[in-house]
Amino acid sequence: MKGIRQLADQLNISIGTVSRALNGRPDVNEETRKRVLEAAAELGYVPNQSGRSLRQGTTNAIGFMVESGFDTAGNPDNFFLGVFDGVQTVLSRHHLDLVVLPCATDEDPTQYLRRMVARRLVDALIISATRRKDERIELLNKARIPFIALGRSATPGDHPWIDLDFEGVAHRAVDRLVARGHRRVAVCVPSNDINLGFVFLDAYRAALGRHGIPFEPGLVIRVASSEQGGYQAAHELLTMAEPATAVVLIYELMAIGFYRRLNEAGLSPGRDIAVIAFRESPLSRFLSPPLTCFRMSLRDLGIALGESLLASMPAYAEVYPQGIVHRVWPMELIEGGSDQAISG
Amino acid sequence: MKGIRQLADQLNISIGTVSRALNGRPDVNEETRKRVLEAAAELGYVPNQSGRSLRQGTTNAIGFMVESGFDTAGNPDNFFLGVFDGVQTVLSRHHLDLVVLPCATDEDPTQYLRRMVARRLVDALIISATRRKDERIELLNKARIPFIALGRSATPGDHPWIDLDFEGVAHRAVDRLVARGHRRVAVCVPSNDINLGFVFLDAYRAALGRHGIPFEPGLVIRVASSEQGGYQAAHELLTMAEPATAVVLIYELMAIGFYRRLNEAGLSPGRDIAVIAFRESPLSRFLSPPLTCFRMSLRDLGIALGESLLASMPAYAEVYPQGIVHRVWPMELIEGGSDQAISG
DNA sequence: GGCGCTTCCGTAAACGATTTCGGAACACTC
DNA sequence: GAGTGTTCCGAAATCGTTTACGGAAGCGCC
Incomplete structure (x- = not known):
């Protein structure tokens, strides 16, 4: 099957009519349309996309x-x-x-x-x-x-x-942590220029503000959004003069590294440091303790x-x-x- | 910038020459080519792909x-x-x-x-x-x-x-396990019609054969390639009349569920049952014990x-x-x- | 029978590029 | 100065569609 030309010849009608029939135009006899549709299906004709695009300026x-x-x-x-x-x-x-x-x-x-x-x-x-x-x-x-x-x-x-909904995530995370008595809540955001981190950080600040907790730049940890980043984040947190008691991780993958570093220090997530992460993955439930996180x-x-x-x-x-x-x-x-x- | 027409008009030459210049044809004066290239760059002209495709029958x-x-x-x-x-x-x-x-x-x-x-x-x-x-x-x-x-x-x-290299994976996995004294090595493959599972299973059989270990269909576990599948696989393995002492998982994600089910049974991977999985991921090293797996x-x-x-x-x-x-x-x-x- | 209306279809012109073909301009040779 | 190349470029065909336009045929109505 070559093109609309062959299809039209086969049916002894013009290519214009074939095109109209295939495109569902009203000005074509229903009987003719049926014949065209059948022949097209049988011959496996599909309009050449380049031809269409060129003519209509659209690519579908x-x-x-x-x-x-x-x-x-x-x-x-x-x-x-x-x-x-x-x-x-x-x-x-x-x-x-x-x-x-x-x-x-x-x-x-x-x-x-x-x-x-x-x-x-x-x-x-x-x-x-x-x-x-x-x-x-x-x-x-x-x-x-x-x-x-x-x-x-x-x-x-x-x-x-x-x-x-980073606002929702940040607010609910901070609300939960504050309700459990935490006042020093750290946050991990990526260090690139993708807007996500900025939005998240703003929401985190706002959430703290609602609880009357002042924002501390020192509690913002900027690392790569990887397992290594999580490890590094935990390390930074542990070496703070006055460590945070809770942390919100923006990428769930970071939790793996975070847990690992904590374990190395003889600490346990959920007992020594509270962790909430965004976004759920298959391993969230497997971690010990299971990760509190957000699903979509x-x-x-x-x-x-x-x-x-x-x-x-x-x-x-x-x-x-x-x-x-x-x-x-x-x-x-x-x-x-x-x-x-x-x-x- | 509209099309090659405008570019040609701007330069007071024909569209044919412009096309030849842009496509690196030999039959165009180098001076002319330079002018065309410069003008194209300045006006941000990029050939319309539909036009090209239609003419050349190729899409790049x-x-x-x-x-x-x-x-x-x-x-x-x-x-x-x-x-x-x-x-x-x-x-x-x-x-x-x-x-x-x-x-x-x-x-x-x-x-x-x-x-x-x-x-x-x-x-x-x-x-x-x-x-x-x-x-x-x-x-x-x-x-x-x-x-x-x-x-x-x-x-x-x-x-x-x-x-x-599923053959390599299967052989090396089985070799390692047999060298450690295992004779009953189970394997997990997906239950769909993707060829991967078949190739893997064949290689597994061949690997067993090299060690003179007869193939037991009962040791082939077919489950979904997910965490749940891994959980289910572990469950099946534990309820075998004569359980396997080692298992090769084809998807690393299954390991999470597999570990989980083992832990529930009070068993520990690497102590009670040997586990090797294909393919490495960030969580391999995090699992306890770390997962022996394959990287690429x-x-x-x-x-x-x-x-x-x-x-x-x-x-x-x-x-x-x-x-x-x-x-x-x-x-x-x-x-x-x-x-x-x-x-x- | 003329007129208007509707229905349907064929013709041909686009769309924007590439490429074949031929020819102009020029140089070179005898 | 005629013949022969060489170099470069313009004109026009072409790719496969869609669609504007016009016209033929049929019908109803006065």
Whole structure:
């Protein structure tokens, strides 16, 4: 099967009619349409995407940019695969496909995205690992390409985004710890420019403030979001002049290293130091004591991302009328024993 | 910047010359080429991919099909992100880009691939989660699309593939265990139709055979490749009439559940039952005792995949002359204490 | 029978690039 | 000065679709 030409010849009708029939245009006899559809199915004809794209200026594909070097790359579950799944299910309802664009660690994300945009491979984009100041947002705005960011940004503008509920996480974590008598609560955030850490830190400050606890910069530990980072964080915490009695870890993977360093010091999480971490993974329950952490549905997040992206595209405005979405994704607290540490 | 037309008008030359200049054709004056290149850079002109594709029948993109429901989706590190990174670095050397095609859990992989192939979105493909009998291989062969499989298959034909060294893993694991006096070595494999489990099981049988140990079907435990699966596997093992004294787990994530069930029974891995698992993750060293497992470089695997794929494409035959590659990827043994269990 | 309306379909022009073909300009040789 | 190359570039065809436009056919109505 070559192209629409052959299909039309086979049926002895013009290619215009074939195209109209396949695309569900109203101005084609239903009998004719049926014949075309049948012949297309039989011959396995599928329109050449390049031809379509060239003519319509649209690709019927949505891009999802991820970065191999992003922190969650080391996280204890395949965060993105779960999200992809949700996005796909939404898109397939509209005959759209998802193509993932992985930016290599050695390439600048903005440059990479610029190239991809120029390629006109996709009609719209989901970007992740959003930076505090993210040039990609300006780039996409200027190029007038619909997009949604997984993760809010401080970059000005009114683009749609969905972010995890770091405020909720920080407040609930701090509330719990304070309720157990803790006053010196440390926090671990990554030391990169991804906005997540900043949002988390702000929420942590606010949470402390609600309890009248002054913010101490010394209790903010900046390390890599890895097991090693967690180990290092525990080390820093142990060598403080006046150690914290509790800690909130932003990446659950860090908990492994954190536990390890504590164990080396003869200390036990949940007894000597309270630990709460964000985000649940298979190993949370296995740790001893089990880690108190926060859970979410990756697939549902993907669905929300897909729907909210479509909502920002004029072509789908009537299907998803919610418009520009700014949404915070709820997290569920999972109680382990790791935050049971006694106070003082 | 609109298209090549504008660029040509700006320079007062024809679009043909512009195209030739940009594509490095010899029949264009070097002075002219320089002017074109400069103007293109200044105006940020990038050729429209649809136009190119339509004319040349090529897309300059390589696809990597992954499945959200694949076992490793739950694995304790982002297996695929690491591999993507390696593939990207190879492709970018040839001005190719990687697009990842994630198949949703609720869609048939072959149907999905058929759609993607028809889209002509990519020039060549990497497929993963290779099945024992994989229709995708036949599909791609018939469509004459260059591809490489991550994971060998029993599907006839001579397509290129790279697979992890399951033989090496199985032999080294069994050798170690037997050397420590074990005779009853159980093995855990997934219960799906992905070829990995079959290859692993065959190698396990062969390894036992080399030591004159008869194969016992009762020692093959088929469970899901998840933490729960590991838990269940341990349970099955404990309730055997004549329990195994050692076990080889194919997914490291299973070790968490396996350890947990053992602990519940008052047993300790490495003391009461020897455990070796495939593949290392951040938590391997953290488990108590640390897990004896196998390590690999995801990025290097990706590089090999990319190079081997290009080697199978006529257009790159002179750059990568190795031709059709069948390659087994080596794994490095990481010693933990989990396989130290005494025998008898 | 003329007119208007609807229904359906064919023709041809885009879309933006690459590439074949031929020719202009120039130099060189005899 | 005619013939022969060589170098470089422009014109135009081409890839496979979609879609604007117009027209043919059929029908109903006065």
